[in-house]
Amino acid sequence: MKTAVTVAKRIASAVPSLVGVVVVTFLLARALPGDPAAYYAGSSATPESIASIRAHLGLDRPLVWQFVDYVWKLAHGDLGISVSSGKPVLEDLAVRLPASIELTGMALLFALLIGLPLGVLAATKPGRLVDHLCRLVVTVGAAFPTFFVALMLVFVCYYKLGIAPEPLGRLSEIYYTMPPPVTGLLSIDTLLAGDIDAFRGAIAQLVLPSISLGLFALAPIARMTRAAMLTALSSDFCRTARAMGLSSGRIVFGYALRNALLPIVNILGMVFSFLLGANVLVEQVFAWPGVGAYAVNAVIASDYAAVQGFVLMMAILYVLLNLAVDLVATAIDPRVAYDG
Amino acid sequence: MAEPTAASSAPSTVWSDLRHVALGNGLTVAALAVLALIVVLGLIGPAIAPWDPLASSASLTLKPPSLPHPFGTDALGRDILSRVIVAARLDLLMAFGAVVLSFAVGTALGAVAGYVGGAVDQIVGRVMDTIMAFPLFVLAMGIVAALGNSVGNIVIATAVINLPFYVRFARAEVNVRRDQTYVEAARMGGNGPARILIVHIVPNILPAMMVQASLNLGWAILNAAGLSFIGLGVKPPTPEWGIMVSEGASYIFSGEWWTFTFPGLALVTAVFCFNLVGDGLRDVIDPRRRT
Numbered sequence: 088m089k090t091a092v093t094v095a096k097r098i099a100s101a102v103p104s105l106v107g108v109v110v111v112t113f114l115l116a117r118a119l120p121g122d123p124a125a126y127y128a129g130s131s132a133t134p135e136s137i138a139s140i141r142a143h144l145g146l147d148r149p150l151v152w153q154f155v156d157y158v159w160k161l162a163h164g165d166l167g168i169s170v171s172s173g174k175p176v177l178e179d180l181a182v183r184l185p186a187s188i189e190l191t192g193m194a195l196l197f198a199l200l201i202g203l204p205l206g207v208l209a210a211t212k213p214g215r216l217v218d219h220l221c222r223l224v225v226t227v228g229a230a231f232p233t234f235f236v237a238l239m240l241v242f243v244c245y246y247k248l249g250i251a252p253e254p255l256g257r258l259s260e261i262y263y264t265m266p267p268p269v270t271g272l273l274s275i276d277t278l279l280a281g282d283i284d285a286f287r288g289a290i291a292q293l294v295l296p297s298i299s300l301g302l303f304a305l306a307p308i309a310r311m312t313r314a315a316m317l318t319a320l321s322s323d324f325c326r327t328a329r330a331m332g333l334s335s336g337r338i339v340f341g342y343a344l345r346n347a348l349l350p351i352v353n354i355l356g357m358v359f360s361f362l363l364g365a366n367v368l369v370e371q372v373f374a375w376p377g378v379g380a381y382a383v384n385a386v387i388a389s390d391y392a393a394v395q396g397f398v399l400m401m402a403i404l405y406v407l408l409n410l411a412v413d414l415v416a417t418a419i420d421p422r423v424a425y426d427g
Numbered sequence: 428m429a430e431p432t433a434a435s436s437a438p439s440t441v442w443s444d445l446r447h448v449a450l451g452n453g454l455t456v457a458a459l460a461v462l463a464l465i466v467v468l469g470l471i472g473p474a475i476a477p478w479d480p481l482a483s484s485a486s487l488t489l490k491p492p493s494l495p496h497p498f499g500t501d502a503l504g505r506d507i508l509s510r511v512i513v514a515a516r517l518d519l520l521m522a523f524g525a526v527v528l529s530f531a532v533g534t535a536l537g538a539v540a541g542y543v544g545g546a547v548d549q550i551v552g553r554v555m556d557t558i559m560a561f562p563l564f565v566l567a568m569g570i571v572a573a574l575g576n577s578v579g580n581i582v583i584a585t586a587v588i589n590l591p592f593y594v595r596f597a598r599a600e601v602n603v604r605r606d607q608t609y610v611e612a613a614r615m616g617g618n619g620p621a622r623i624l625i626v627h628i629v630p631n632i633l634p635a636m637m638v639q640a641s642l643n644l645g646w647a648i649l650n651a652a653g654l655s656f657i658g659l660g661v662k663p664p665t666p667e668w669g670i671m672v673s674e675g676a677s678y679i680f681s682g683e684w685w686t687f688t689f690p691g692l693a694l695v696t697a698v699f700c701f702n703l704v705g706d707g708l709r710d711v712i713d714p715r716r717r718t
Contacts (some may be wrong), residue, residue, distance in 0.1 A: 103553070103556070104556065104557070104560040105560075107553070107556065107557030107560055108557065108560050108561065110557070111557055111558075111561070112569070115569050115570065115572075115573040116573065226699070226702070229645070229698075229702055230645065230695055230698045230699040231695055231698075232649050232652060232653060232656070232669075232672075232691070232694055232695070233653070234653065234656050234673075235672055235687075235691035235694065235695065238672065238676055238679060238687050238691070239688070239691070241679055242679050242684055246679060246680065246682055359562070360562045360563055361562075362562075363562035363564075363565060364562045364563055364564025364565050364567075365564065365653075367564065367565070367568065367657060368564075368653055368656060368657065371656070371657055372676065382565075382568065383568075383657045383658065385572075386568060386571065386572045386576070386657075386658075386659060387576075387658050387659075389572075391572070391573075394568070394569060394572040394573075395569070397565070397569075398561070398565055398566065398568070398569035401561070401562050401565045402560060402561045402562070402565070402566075405560065405561065405562045405565075406560055409560075
């Protein structure tokens with residue numbers, strides 16, 4: 088019962104964030120330099136045509152009504168039309184989102200698979216080689232720009248060693264056939280289509296971008312795991328467990344790690360902020376057909392509706408991910424339910 | 428890194444702490460030296476660059492590193508070493524500009540919110556929560572797109588996404604001091620809220636805020652360079668590390684590695700040094716926050 092209330096409270100607490108996000112994206116579009124109506128009317132516009140476009144866009148009405156109009160359209164899934172592609176922004180984003188989700192998911196998986204064991208080992212052997220390795224990874228991860236790491240990886244693994252496929256997109260359509268889209272995630276769709284070769288091809292394309300993006304997320308995860316494990320291992324209950332003669336494996340994984348999980352899960356919120364932002368840079372390097380690359384082109388082309396749609400979608404995604412992080416924290420640690 | 432020892436018997440001053448940290452931590456001192464070099468390059472870079480960073484030459488395109496051009500030349504035959512040196516000023520200015528801006532605005536907002544409390548605190552808190560509800564780099568892109576594609580707006584965008592960290596920090600620091608006895612005494616002495624805040628409280632939170640700012644500088648450089656890497660703000664042919672990496676990236680398939688490696692390494696070096704010096708400064712001023 089207590090937990091149900093806590094969960095409901097957490098879900099409700101995401102609502103103000105969502106409202107704030109919608110207001111800010113609306114205001115960002117209104118902060119445009121110059122007159123949007125003149126922009127849409129083009130270079131050969133007359134004052135009359137600008138005025139008619141302004142009326143058509145509703146820009147002659149009070150700001151509050153424009154906001155109501157914006158929310159109304161949003162509620163109906165209308166994010167406007169992209170000037171560069173001529174298609175609805177929502178459609179453009181929906182086509183590209185799975186590529187970004189697949190990349191971000193793989194990067195997170197990579198970061199967790201390396202970061203967690205690294206942090207645990209560093210905390211159990213402080214001052215030893217693995218601890219220094221952990222510190223090195225954390226320092227490097229915080230100082231190397233994602234895009235530079237991505238380029239170096241491409242140069243070494245593709246150009247020099249030839250062990251990675253050409254860094255152009257998700258699947259080379261010269262060698263493989265695209266699977267029929269089911270989930271949009273190529274690593275799953277190829278399996279559903281029973282095409283093992285294409286599955287290998289899709290995974291091979293994913294490796295370098297995921298590592299470049301994941302390295303960036305690895306640093307905070309490893310640092311937090313190490314710190315939380317050090318705290319847990321030096322606590323009274325671990326001392327007692329040790330005094331009772333429990334095996335070190337039991338103490339580390341059964342006691343310390345379970346208690347250290349809460350700060351680790353909590354830092355995932357920050358990690359998602361990194362990942363969703365750095366996604367844009369990695370997609371740019373690997374010609375990845377995701378929402379980030381789409382947004383970069385939109386910003387360069389002054390395609391405001393597309394940029395606004397992208398920012399809004401990423402923010403909503405981020406708010407929901409943060410909510411998920413909170414709910415997971417509540418699930419793994421009963422103390423959270425009482426604090427909330 | 429050596430752990431700080433509490434064995435010093437002399438009364439602890441900033442200088443003795445500084446010497447202690449410096450002795451125990453050669454890496455921080457080395458980082459400080461490299462950082463000083465980068466700042467000097469930022470100040471006098473154009474005067475000491477061996478070649479004109481903008482002069483192109485058709486006969487010198489994409490030459491690998493050599494004695495006259497230690498970092499090689501780019502697609503237009505420009506000397507990459509000179510461009511890397513001259514770029515230091517712009518990159519440092521963008522980072523410092525953004526950090527100073529968020530530092531000043533953040534301290535003011537946070538201090539007022541923490542001291543006054545009530546509705547002001549609520550509003551400031553809500554606005555900061557809303558900024559934090561965005562993935563920060565995405566918000567920066569949105570701000571640059573909305574305000575216009577210029578270097579000044581990159582600085583503003585970087586400052587805005589950093590603002591919540593300063594506001595929250597200043598708010599918390601002011602909040603714990605608001606009811607301390609020396610503030611009570613100042614209030615009894617007839618000082619108004621503005622004077623108490625500016626003369627009595629803010630000077631006390633400044634050292635910790637400075638640590639926050641120095642830890643933030645490396646991140647600000649990364650952010651600004653990331654924005655210019657995707658083509659925002661800095662326009663070619665202006666030399667800037669992020670845009671140089673992005674220009675060099677086109678030659679990765681033909682193996683001209685020096686075009687993107689050297690500007691990228693300059694960026695890494697600067698961020699690395701800022702982070703290490705920031706850590707060192709924290710150890711001196713605010714040793715409890717070591718991780």
